[in-house]
Amino acid sequence: MTSLTVELLEVPKIQTVEITDDTLSVDLSDGRTISVPLAWYPRLLHGSMEERNNWRLIGSGDGVHWNQLDEDISVKNVILGQSSGESQKSFQRWLNERQATG
Structure with a gap:
């Protein structure tokens, strides 16, 4: 079995988000x-x-933070195509709390 490992030597910074x-x-x-x-x-x-x-940049552009949504996404996750690692249980709890207060 082979695997591919990607090593980012110099990770670019996020400049803007849309x-x-x-x-x-x-x-x-x-x-x-x-x-x-x-x-x-x-x-x-x-x-x-x-x-x-x-949103606001965190770590001088290493990631993005959404305070109201309690979400952080790193530039590495975006570059490597990695989706949220949050468990379904955690997300459902957040969604239930959000609906109860909204």
């Missing part, structure tokens, strides 16, 4: 723009457009 109804796009310091399905990040998917657009 979110549509179904896509998260990040512009990187190396000139790339990477877009991933919003469905990969259920908290973003279930957030309002106002909540989705209320």
